Amino acid sequence: MQPKSPPNPGRRKFLIAATSAVGAVGIAGAAVPFLGSWNPSAKAEAAGAPAVADISKLEPGELLIVEWRGVPIYVVKHSTESLNQIDKNLERLADPESNEEQQPEYARNKLRSRREGISVLTAVCTHLACAPKFYPQLGVNDFDNNWQGGFFCPCHGSKFDLAGRVYAGVPAPTNLPVPPHYYKSDDILVIGEDGDVT
Amino acid sequence: MVTKIMNWFDDRLPLTATIERHLTKYPAPINMNIWYLAGVLLVVVLVIQLLSGIWLLMNYEPTAEGAFASIQYIMRDVEYGYIIRYMHTTGASAFFALIYLHMFRGMMYGSYQNPRELLWVVGWITYLLLCMLGFTGYVLPWGQMSFWAAQVIMSLFGSIPYIGEDLLIWIRGDYLISGITLNRLFALHVVLLPLALIVVIFVHILALHEVGSNNPDGVDVKKFKDEDGVPLDTKPFFPYDIMHDLYAIGVFLIFFCAIMFFYPDGGGYVIEYVNYEPADNLKTPDHIIPAWYYTPFYAMLRAITFPLFGLSAKFLGFIVMAAGIAIFVALPWLDRSPVKSIKYKGIYSKFFLVLFVISFFVLGYLGSVAPSPAKTLLAQIFTVGYFAYFLLMPIYSKYETCKPVPDRVKLS
Numbered sequence: 098m099q100p101k102s103p104p105n106p107g108r109r110k111f112l113i114a115a116t117s118a119v120g121a122v123g124i125a126g127a128a129v130p131f132l133g134s135w136n137p138s139a140k141a142e143a144a145g146a147p148a149v150a151d152i153s154k155l156e157p158g159e160l161l162i163v164e165w166r167g168v169p170i171y172v173v174k175h176s177t178e179s180l181n182q183i184d185k186n187l188e189r190l191a192d193p194e195s196n197e198e199q200q201p202e203y204a205r206n207k208l209r210s211r212r213e214g215i216s217v218l219t220a221v222c223t224h225l226a227c228a229p230k231f232y233p234q235l236g237v238n239d240f241d242n243n244w245q246g247g248f249f250c251p252c253h254g255s256k257f258d259l260a261g262r263v264y265a266g267v268p269a270p271t272n273l274p275v276p277p278h279y280y281k282s283d284d285i286l287v288i289g290e291d292g293d294v295t
Numbered sequence: 296m297v298t299k300i301m302n303w304f305d306d307r308l309p310l311t312a313t314i315e316r317h318l319t320k321y322p323a324p325i326n327m328n329i330w331y332l333a334g335v336l337l338v339v340v341l342v343i344q345l346l347s348g349i350w351l352l353m354n355y356e357p358t359a360e361g362a363f364a365s366i367q368y369i370m371r372d373v374e375y376g377y378i379i380r381y382m383h384t385t386g387a388s389a390f391f392a393l394i395y396l397h398m399f400r401g402m403m404y405g406s407y408q409n410p411r412e413l414l415w416v417v418g419w420i421t422y423l424l425l426c427m428l429g430f431t432g433y434v435l436p437w438g439q440m441s442f443w444a445a446q447v448i449m450s451l452f453g454s455i456p457y458i459g460e461d462l463l464i465w466i467r468g469d470y471l472i473s474g475i476t477l478n479r480l481f482a483l484h485v486v487l488l489p490l491a492l493i494v495v496i497f498v499h500i501l502a503l504h505e506v507g508s509n510n511p512d513g514v515d516v517k518k519f520k521d522e523d524g525v526p527l528d529t530k531p532f533f534p535y536d537i538m539h540d541l542y543a544i545g546v547f548l549i550f551f552c553a554i555m556f557f558y559p560d561g562g563g564y565v566i567e568y569v570n571y572e573p574a575d576n577l578k579t580p581d582h583i584i585p586a587w588y589y590t591p592f593y594a595m596l597r598a599i600t601f602p603l604f605g606l607s608a609k610f611l612g613f614i615v616m617a618a619g620i621a622i623f624v625a626l627p628w629l630d631r632s633p634v635k636s637i638k639y640k641g642i643y644s645k646f647f648l649v650l651f652v653i654s655f656f657v658l659g660y661l662g663s664v665a666p667s668p669a670k671t672l673l674a675q676i677f678t679v680g681y682f683a684y685f686l687l688m689p690i691y692s693k694y695e696t697c698k699p700v701p702d703r704v705k706l707s
Contacts, residue, residue, distance in 0.1 A: 135465050137469050141469040141470070166470040169577045226453075227447070228578070228579040251581045252579065252582070254666045254671075267600065268597060268600050268608055268612070269608075270607035
């Protein structure tokens with residue numbers, strides 16, 4: 098049997114609101130461990146430590162693939178020939194000046210490199226994270242009639258030049274990211290840390 | 296004796312009432328045609344998927360190290376393991392084929408219109424769940440295509456401005472797609488999503504039995520009833536419809552078994568050949584192509600190659616793809632036509648429905664092949680065609696001349 102209207106409706110209302118509020122806080126609190134447990138575990142974080150590569154045997158025009166945090170990092174030593182060609186099609190690039198923050202400050206220069214003549218690029222297409230393939234040969238090929246060397250993504254046809262700068266009119270929106278890296282010595286490249294930034 | 300037992304139950308559980316409401320007295324319109332079989336076949340496929348899925352689970356190992364090998368183990372060493380797995384892969388494709396037919400039936404006969412809006416919305420949720428089930432399940436074999444499909448789909452979330460990068464790490468639980476990601480997708484695929492699917496399908500059927508089935512003429516069969524209050528143009532679901540359905544299930548299972556036994560790869564569409572290689576995070580396959588049932592939406596994603604309104608092409612592509620899936624839910628409110636069935640709708644509705652079907656198939660083809668400039672342009676054109684069906688509907692469905700709808704079902 099229900100009374101027609103609750104005695105003291107104001108108090109009823111307050112109690113319902115207070116109970117709902119406390120319940121909501123409780124649910125929010127209980128959600129924390131469930132949502133938080135989806136964050137990277139300590140093990141995953143440890144596996145994300147910097148990668149070290151010996152680049153002494155890297156010849157001009159060659160590509161070295163280093164794995165860091167499970168993604169391929171391309172280390173390209175440019176040949177003189179490709180360095181001469183690299184600015185030949187600036188007008189076809191979407192961001193030739195590297196204005197988008199896709200590289201650390203120290204790599205914000207023409208070839209987006211910390212050391213002259215070497216590009217260190219995260220080989221993860223900025224479209225949908227496929228690994229673009231290395232096509233150093235100049236000239237005509239399947240996907241371009243005037244190719245100046247660079248990377249071509251086989252998934253959705255995005256194109257990048259040898260410095261990882263994206264072409265205009267392809268699905269990828271930005272240049273390939275330059276990961277944080279530094280040279281421990283002439284031959285040793287460390288990927289994943291900025292090192293001494295000065 | 297039987298009456299006594301039934302009475303005992305009926306005093307404690309609405310047993311007879313439930314059987315009558317959902318089977319022996321459920322009024323099914325007499326003019327239901329072949330399109331009305333997809334629903335019952337979907338239930339059959341649901342059962343197939345649940346059974347084969349549970350049996351796969353008995354031998355599958357959800358780790359990055361062991362997943363691929365455990366699939367090979369199921370295929371080679373477990374007795375009848377290959378049948379169970381092919382049943383599940385064939386079932387996945389069948390699930391999507393049938394739900395697309397089922398949805399198209401609803402679009403053709405205006406089954407989403409008043410009073411079936413909620414029924415349509417709940418059905419749309421089952422489609423969403425099915426998409427998620429398809430994706431999470433696809434990753435579990437941990438082959439090359441599993442890995443890279445996960446990479447591509449998850450990185451879509453990374454394109455969301457401001458929060459994308461952090462959201463991506465949270466979804467993956469790692470800085471890359473790893474065993475951690477595999478484990479959570481596994482948990483979703485075998486527990487959370489199937490549970491949700493079963494509940495939502497249950498609600499879908501409850502809602503259907505509340506408002507009643509639509510029919511190819513789109514007439515309200517409840518308008519004319521006999522003296523017992525039974526709609527005139529209907530017959531009881533059991534035993535009449537069940538008989539058709541059993542026959543249809545038999546025919547369906549012939550095709551199902553033909554694929555499962557003799558053609559389990561489906562020419563690379565049911566199982567993609569690249570997935571016979573174990574996942575390798577350093578080597579992208581030459582062509583990343585989703586399972587056939589996602590290709591129309593994948594083509595839309597790739598069709599957006601230009602930034603707009605300060606949003607990146609990638610994020611826009613994500614939005615368009617998501618909109619392509621989401622827009623179905625708006626149909627009941629986009630359609631302003633006074634009639635339900637395409638039979639009585641005007642010429643524009645017919646034109647746009649045909650355009651939609653063509654767009655869906657062309658996009659489906661384009662999404663399954665490697666991109667080229669000409670194909671991208673084609674995908675852009677048909678993406679527009681796809682959305683035109685929905686977005687122009689409030690206009691063309693309102694201002695066209697419809698044919699008069701008969702009061703009662705016409706049997707030709």
